[in-house]
Amino acid sequence: MNKYLTVLFVILGLTSCTAKNEHYYKSHPNELQQAIKSCPNRQPQGLTCEQLEALANRMNKLAYQLQLSPQGFGKKIMGLQTAIAQQQVQLKTVGTNENLQADLTQNKRDLADHLAVVRWFESPTS
Incomplete structure (x- = not known):
């Protein structure tokens, strides 16, 4: 029983100390x-103020797009998913391609956003 409690406290300790990153x-x-x-008064953990502002601007633009046209936003998500699937197939068939890999990484980031x-x-908390 004590071993389980020790493991639990170690896990909680590690997760509470993690830096707040973009994700x-x-x-x-x-x-x-x-x-x-x-x-301006307090430097946040993990990101600079400029990075936070860029992230907030990017997310606010996407939120505006979602409110403006939910259906269009959904189509954009589906388009990104399709593009990612096609790029992954191309990478498997063609092999290493730096441009294709960069496009795939960008599309995955856009989809995550x-x-x-x-x-x-x-x-429910928003």
């Missing part, structure tokens, strides 16, 4: 907002 702020819009408000915004509006 964290994408998943927690209120934390992003608070970090930007306190940015779009889905994060959908989660913002889907979340």
